[in-house]
Amino acid sequence: MSLKKDKQKVLGEVFDEARVKSFLEIRETEGINRDYALLERAYRSMKAENFASFVGFFVEAGHDLNAKGPEGLSLLQIAQQHEQSKEYCAALSAAGAQA
Numbered sequence: 577m578s579l580k581k582d583k584q585k586v587l588g589e590v591f592d593e594a595r596v597k598s599f600l601e602i603r604e605t606e607g608i609n610r611d612y613a614l615l616e617r618a619y620r621s622m623k624a625e626n627f628a629s630f631v632g633f634f635v636e637a638g639h640d641l642n643a644k645g646p647e648g649l650s651l652l653q654i655a656q657q658h659e660q661s662k663e664y665c666a667a668l669s670a671a672g673a674q675a
Contacts (some may be wrong), residue, residue: 583652589625611643615651624663631671641673650675 590597605613611634616629635641642650652673655661669675672675 581610591619591622591629593629594624596630599630600633600637600639608646609643611640612651615641615643616645619655619664624667627664628667628670629666634640635671639666641668641671647664 593672599618600612600614602614603616604610614634615631618627618634622630631641641652644650645654650673652665652668652675655665655668656675
């Protein structure tokens with residue numbers, strides 16, 4: 577199936593500062609630590625450079641980088657298990673997250 581000429585394929589969302597900051601707003605997730613949910617959502621949705629900006633805003637807003645998820649692990653501990661997450665782990669570590 578090919579795209580019509582008037583349709584453009586969207587390869588990636590633009591993450592300006594306002595869009596990155598919008599990831600600090602999330603509804604309560606029942607049974608999941610809110611700070612962990614914010615981090616996980618950003619981690620799953622952003623490129624590494626946008627995630628690094630998000631982490632700065634996250635810390636500036638007083639959120640906990642070491643918040644635990646449902647498995648009792650922080651996002652850094654989970655990201656360290658992923659092959660292509662070195663830049664994400666570096667952003668978390670540089671901001672003070674501990675494994």
